[in-house]
Amino acid sequence: xxxxxxxxxxxxxxxxxxxxxxxxxxxxxxxxxxxxxxxxxxxxxxxxxxxxxxxxxxxxxxxxxxxxxxxxxxxxxxxxxxxxxxxxxxxxxxxxxxxxxxxxxxxxxxxxxxxxxxxxxxxxxxxxxxxxxxxxxxxxxxxxxxxxxxxxxxxxxxxxxxx
Numbered sequence: 001x002x003x004x005x006x007x008x009x010x011x012x013x014x015x016x017x018x019x020x021x022x023x024x025x026x027x028x029x030x031x032x033x034x035x036x037x038x039x040x041x042x043x044x045x046x047x048x049x050x051x052x053x054x055x056x057x058x059x060x061x062x063x064x065x066x067x068x069x070x071x072x073x074x075x076x077x078x079x080x081x082x083x084x085x086x087x088x089x090x091x092x093x094x095x096x097x098x099x100x101x102x103x104x105x106x107x108x109x110x111x112x113x114x115x116x117x118x119x120x121x122x123x124x125x126x127x128x129x130x131x132x133x134x135x136x137x138x139x140x141x142x143x144x145x146x147x148x149x150x151x152x153x154x155x156x157x158x159x160x161x162x163x
Contacts, residue, residue: 025066026063125138
């Protein structure tokens with residue numbers, strides 16, 4: 001490794017940039033091999049999947065491996081998030097890519113919690129209605145409708161914020 005090592009954020013950026021036009025896994029390892037270890041490259045690929053990197057199974061090659069692509073809008077979303085984090089962080093802040101991935105994970109967890117609450121309230125309300133507790137069942141179903149509406153609004157906001 002002769003070149004200076006890249007940060008995880010820079011490696012993820014390189015992987016996404018290569019995937020804009022499409023790239024095979026082996027080509028990613030060959031291109032980034034001089035500046036990163038195989039483990040670091042694998043981690044960068046895993047992080048890039050959080051930002052829209054996907055595989056095209058029809059183009060998988062025996063020697064070159066998985067074929068990756070990313071939608072330009074997802075790449076631009078990553079660029080915007082990385083620039084915003086870099087502008088607002090202190091010089092001794094930890095891994096920026098990890099912060100972005102953590103933010104994505106937190107948003108997914110919040111959306112999952114509200115969706116699970118919606119389903120739980122709906123099932124519980126249905127059970128109460130079947131058991132003869134109509135007023136309680138209706139209240140729980142109303143709660144399910146409200147939670148479902150909240151989930152829809154949160155999902156819309158998350159999609160706009162994340163590109």
